[in-house]
Amino acid sequence: MRFLLNTGRTIKQGSFVERKNNPSYQVAAATILMNPVDMLEIMVEEGNHVRVKSDTGEVVLQVSPDNGLTRGRVFVSLGPYANHIVSPETHGTGMPDFKVTPVSIEPTDDPVLTVSSLMERCGGLPYED
Amino acid sequence: MKIEDVVCSFCGCLCDDLVVEVDGTRVVSVENGCTLANEKFLGDHRLKTPIRRSGNSWTKISYEEAIAETAAILLDADRPLLYGWSGTFGEAQSIGVHLAEILGAVIDNTSTVCHGPSILAIQEVGHPGCTLGQVKNRADVVVYWGANPVDAHPRHMSRYTTYCDGFFRKDAFKERKVIVVDVRETESSNIADEFMKVNPGGDYAVLSALRAIVRGKGDIIPARVEGVSREQLFRVADICKSAKFGAFFFGVGLTMAPGKNKNIRNAIELTEELSRHTKFTISPMRGHWNVYGSNEVFTWISGYPYAVDFARGIAFYNPGETTSVDILKREECDACLVVASDPGAHFPKACAEHLARIPTIQIDPHVNVTTHLAHIQIPVAVAGIDAEGTAYRMDGVPIRTRKLFQGSYPDDLVVLEKLYAIVKEAKG
């Protein structure tokens, strides 16, 4: 199913910006909010994992329901997970399209990666303190 | 020891009324702060020493080694990028600009991915704004557009707008109307007197509709504009026009959405239109603590608020070309110094991949997403906790943060000055 992805700041994500190796940061940044009817449609429940794909890339996230969202729209707080699927194109403005990325979403049993393994996939080396 | 009137160093509200209790080099309690402030002051998750990636492992190194190697990397680079700056104070930012100047580097700050488009719009049409106290004392109408202060600037409403009594607004909550415009319901929209829900990407059209109504051309407005009914548009326009003092705040919901700088331009022109009828002001909700200070410092030294390229000797500015995301996406820079920010978390994946490919050095107190991409990280004191300096609030008011205790970490200024000295010596 096709959805429109929006990203933004949330207080949870903000609370953990200084400990991004912490599992709570991962929960805050790797959660995708969906309208509950859409969740029924793709047959996922709260806490299930989904694979979110865009033209740019794909990432596994966990689902959480949000009644405030219109059907067909999803929300991920800004951070490394959302940025796995946002295009770097800025249309000459310097600013990527953080607010409107078309994505497809399907259930998956794959795990949600940790922040450090996500970066490892980008060519980095995890640092664990 | 209890310290009063402490300045929070988390968001652009720069609340300066915190009471912080300190025991030695540890913060034990915070009063008056929001959740974000509490996390900031009470959290203690610092990187202990400088670290360097050597092949597939991390090693601890000394500050001298870390700084010397950083200098060598920057001196060796053909096109270094110096990125970040919003989480540190002005004095350190100032050394950063001089470092970029002497290296012929590009220097950019986090507005590149928050209010850069607002700056572009302001450069086209200007910015009728005011300090936050004007809003607090006078405003009877407050509009939040594409902003969710409850989550991103938790005390904005209680210190400056909705819940804050002022000289001409003795009972603010009753006397003040709050309008929230967003593509989704948020904690902020829940407490609005009027919530205008716009289709994603529809802000430009809705702003244009409001401008038309304020100009007296309301008859051309169709029944619905991007999800908003004609009735609601007229109602909102009317509330704004009949305000005695209206204050318009906009967030990244407007700068990041399709239209970007054009959305902001339209919002500013709406404000200008309203100014012909009544008093109206507009202000960006600057997010990251001292991001506005980085714009100020960059500007008085180089002439431009962000995305400044010194490669030609002179200061050159062309957002879309000299902005960090574009430079990284084009795989153009061959070294990157990240100061007080986290591009690993906030830039698209392609940029993170390039950061991992080149020597990236990070000066930051904490392990963050960029740490995993970096070659070297140098931990420093936290601005506003164990380092002091100047920060600019989202409305341009400069405030000096306090140092709450003398810790063991050097601050950004000390590290950057050492780096600058080595580079200057080498460049002659």
Next chain:
Amino acid sequence: MPGLLIKNAFVIDPLSGVKGEVMDIAIRDGKIVEDVPSGAEIIDVRGCLTLPGGIDSHSHVCGTKVNFGRYMSPEDMRAGRTARKGVMHVTSGYSVPTTFGNSYRYSTMGYTTILEGAMAPLEARHTHEEFTATPHQDMLANTLFDGNWSIMDAVREKDVKRAAAVVAWTLAAVKGFAIKLTNPGGTEAWGWGGDMSSVHDTVPNFDVSPAEIISTMIKANELLNLPHSVHLHCNNLGVPGNYRTTLNTIGLAPDLNKERQSLYLTHVQFHSYGGTTWRDICSKSEDITMAINSRPHVVMDMGQIMFGRTTTMTADGPMEFKLYKLHHNKWSNHDVELETGSGIIPVYYSRKSLVNCVMWAIGLELALLTKNPWQCLLSTDSPNGAPFVKYPEIIALLMSRKFRENERKMIDQRTEHFVPLFAIDRELDWYEIAVMTRAGQAKALGLTRIGKGYLSPGAEADVAIYPIKPGEIDPSVDYQQVVAGFSRTLHTIKRGRVVARDGEVVVEGANSTIWSRAHVPPEYDMGKDPEFIKKFEQYYTVRMNNYPVQDVYLPRGIRIETEASL
């Protein structure tokens, strides 16, 4: 350091009574001295014009609105850029240069001291940060009180002493130099979108008039014995027919001080318009200068405009909005809680615009019709009338009737029907120019007490040496040489060091910030006044403790101390 000897200098030093003599100037430890021991460095200037370092008594170079002028104007930044060279940093900007741009360009023109025309107290820290990045000039800040709530409360209560106490506390807190009133009352009215249209209007909610604010502040200023007088930007700037407001304002000034004026009017060109609309605007420079000539206790600066592009910026928010509605370019505004406002718009002054030609003529007329040059100082209200780099051209226009006649051919031909300029024969001489560009400023600002504006022993060794040999050129004819000569010094000396030579800055600067500290009796200490404290607790958004500018912002501050007569 054995010192420095400038030989064969053609010196004009009005404050010391030197009107053009070839002499030597000895410098040691940053001061002018009687003589220096042998071994001193010698600079032979072979009869070149040697003046005390230039002082600008009204310019906009540092602070919130200046920086916003840069921020919003990449087109202006592109219009003047230089690369890093030697000790010089990169610079950008034409009408609103970067701080180093301002500093280098002023320095190469021989300027060593600049007064920033408008600093909002709440944002003072910003001004001071930029002062430190303007390293080749000593800096002073006019501090805005035009819409200050505590001041207006004191004015309403007719309590001059309380007004003085508020000024004393504020200047000390923000390290300001003098009292600036910009469109008094008008900036508060602008908080609701209004303005003042005469000195007898009433400020909404405060029940005071501009006239009352001005009169009270003039008295308060003298009670504090501040070095400078009240520095006033009159109401109704830029409005046709505003000369009446200006005359009314001049009429308010009592003569209270023996050493200097009691009222300083800034950029008076913008306040000398007759007519009723932009169609019939005409010069009222004769009326204004007649008033000034008969009141030695009033000093003004010109506020000359020059043709070309520039940026207007002032604390006068409502005026900028009016101007915006005429120009339709871009508009910024920034109101400051409990204190003042500001606005910025870019403008282009065109030779093809009759209005602009009239404005251009008025500025020159003010200087030419004021009999005593100590009463009319040279300024453009930089960058409002023109960027300060235009000063040399203005000097040449004042010194040469021929230059003015040549300009007359290039401007709107109707201009002469609206202005008296072309009937004025007067050509200023070198001495008068020296008064209007440094000595007059030093006296008006009260800076002679710290050794500024003159060159006799004991003075600060701030010296400007121009490649002009007064005996050899006739400024009336060779006006292009006058322009070239004043554009770049042979040597600019700041506190005894050569800082610029032949248009290039040669050392890193180390300037000072000069501020005023008036000591008041304990019962006038506003820091302990419950009403005053309440304004911070309830209405400001910054805590009283976080408001004062800390000493770290003034690494080499010079404090002028006075005892208040309260």
